[in-house]
Amino acid sequence: MTQTPPRAAIILAAGQGTRMKSPLPKVLHPVGGRAMLDHAIDAAEALGCERVVVVVGEHSPEVRAHVVNRLGEAAIAVQDPPLGTGHAVRAAEQALAGFEGDVVVTYGDVPLLKAADIAPVFGASGVTVIGFEARDPGAYGRLILEGDILTAITEAKEASPEVLAVTACNSGVMAAPAALLFSLLAQVRNDNAKGEYYLTDVVELARKAGHPTRAVFADEDAVMGVNAQAELAQAEALFQKVQRETFLAAGVTMSAPDTVHFAWDTQVGGGTVIEPYVVFGPGAVIEGGARIRSFSHIEGARVAAGAEVGPYARLRPGADLGRGAKVGNFVEVKNVLMAEGAKANHLAYLGDGSVGAGANIGAGTIFCNYDGFNKAQTEVGAGAFVGSNSSLVAPVTVGAGALVASGSVITEDVPADALAFGRARQTNKPQAAADFREKAKAKKEAAKAAKLK
Template sequence: MTSRARAAIILAAGQGTRMKSPLPKVLHPVGGRAMLDHAIDAAEGLGCERIVVVVGNHSPEVRAHVEKRLGAAAIAVQDPPLGTGHAVLAAKAALNGFDGEVVVTYGDVPLLTAADIAPVFAGDGVTVIGFEARDPGAYGRLILSGGTLEAIVEAKEATPDQLKVTACNSGVMAAPAALLFELLERVTNDNAKGEYYLTDVVGLARRAGHATRAVFAGEDAVMGVNAQAELAQAEALFQRVRREDLLAAGVRMPAPDTVHLSWDTEIGPGAVIEPYVVFGPGAKVAGGARIRSFSHVEGAVVAAGAEVGPYARLRPGADLGEGVRIGNFVEVKNVTMAKGAKANHLAYLGDGSVGEGANVGAGTIFCNYDGFNKHRTEVGAGAFIGSNTALVAPVTVGAGAMTGSGSVITEDVPDGALALGRARQELRPGWAERFMQAMRARKAAKP
């Protein structure tokens, strides 16, 4: 591996019209993360000290996305779009003064990792990433002789023998910065589309006596996304790889194909993930925990021995300690639950904390929002919250305290106390029977 400095140019200026979506193509998610962010992740994983994203003026959302993550200095604009070679050349000014190796990647190739790209830096001259295609079709062919890449031939220009070649071009290319831009300045647009093609760099490099070679990655890794069907295919491939990794690490998933993972999902060995669980970004599940069927977990931490679901929802900020139980149709958001705490049925816990061993009864609601601000509810260790209690925040229920079922609690409850906040039950013997008879008679009298 070379020790020279590295930079990446990520091409993201395509209009993506085949996606037929108001969302720019490179911002469509795979594994809950924009495809462009996957490409940036790969560049960062390579140790690139400079990353430039080439955008188009037609997609201000893409520009804003890059500025938020990398800053304005990471942006180069291609306007008008005149081909891939022209797009790379648009990044030249942003790399002014850089003396190292540059790799060109794409914002719509979400499955390509740093490990896939790294071999391009192992030699001098121009290196491209190829792949062995199951169906070469319209892909450009790599014409190889020994370890030398002699040419990249577009399918429409290939001879019958060249069309039999299964080694195809991914579009990813690397070269020393000075050489890359020198060659790009000599690329012409003398072709049917009148565009400047990055692939022409290979032929120019060979004629100038520079080394040209190809390294290979898997076909799935280099797949580009241009339409919604391809996005779904990329998602399926991403999910398959992530599931296989977790199974190999010791996570138990009886029906892995039904579990949907995010790009950053963390699940420890020995955890059990039942069928039809969805993980959004930011989920961390410790070994020994169990997530039961039809649950949704996002931005939440689940400790060892905790059990969630079925039909539960953990939202960002949910932090479940050891042995916590979250049951069916319980939603938890921005609440820390200490060891052994329970909320087993039909509850909403939002903004607060639940102490060790506390029990939150069915139908309990943390009334956290007053229409303008969020407020916290604190439930102490060993407290017992009766069913159908409404805890109107800000409010604290002390350690070992209790609330009566059906109560509306608006004031703090001291440790060990019982709080009741409901009307006294009143009985009126015979009233219901008389009411029913009167209503039936009234209905029968109507024409």
């Protein structure tokens, strides 16, 4: 059997991204709730690349820190100053010293490019680029082809009318054996108007040296680069379109799919119903058969089969709803396990703790989980009933089957099956309201008269 050469990826992320007009570095802008750069790293890892090097600029320490946090310091290569794409790839040469295998060059601002789109570049002995058929070729470099053999890449500003009519365009993604790639890059010159070293020059140099050059093709949307906020919004729209189509095909019911927004890692089982205007942040797992009602926001949470969320509910990280659990209107849940059949139907905040099976949390209830310094747990047992407008001051436990009277402030544990009152005794003073109104009216009239004098 022929052994597949090892793979490495060089991800170019040193651009300044000035057209984004944002303090956040371009490649850290999210698509589907995940930084564009992470999408590129994900694709490289899915390809089985044993080495991933990200080329960063000195102007963006945030990008460097992001890469180090995910991949470690060894994944960093610095391009300083920026002198073109060829120069950027050469900046990664030292980080790949000793690597013997194929290298693919990708970009940190191309968030929709997946491993399946890139995989065809591998397996050739020469240079391979990814092309695409452009709806509007415009300023893209044109691929001059004889079959799948790439004979040249011609920049639009240097192209003849005949070449400008070509719709096969260059995505910028390129692969070659490491030794060949860096030997060709060493020959690239910067005798052009910008004084930069262009990666595309590698194709002509490879052909002159007798190395095979070819092109493989991906969908235009997959290779879309993001350079401005409008393009970021377009990439997000394309990402969401694919997500919606995927979930609809898997049996998820959405009456208005264009109003539902998914994250890059959202999981939704078939048979789930998602009503209009729902947003999923990263880390949401929805089991089949759940119902997510309108205007809900779910992030870092799990919803079991048969559970119902919303409308107007928020599940924050750590929320875990068991089968048949219900979180209703204007209820926020954070880091709370709600067991089977547990309910919080209205206007509640549940933070840090658990709610047992079949327990009911009344409207206006608050888990007072934070004392200004530390978080503490609130535990509500199975079958317990917490009356409306109650405050449970953590750490505190309400035992199984216990009742908490409405309007209570609970600061001590409530035993199982006990009834807890945590409020002042009501006192009625006959005629006091009428007396108050008379006094207030007289005071107001006196003040008005004094003003007229």
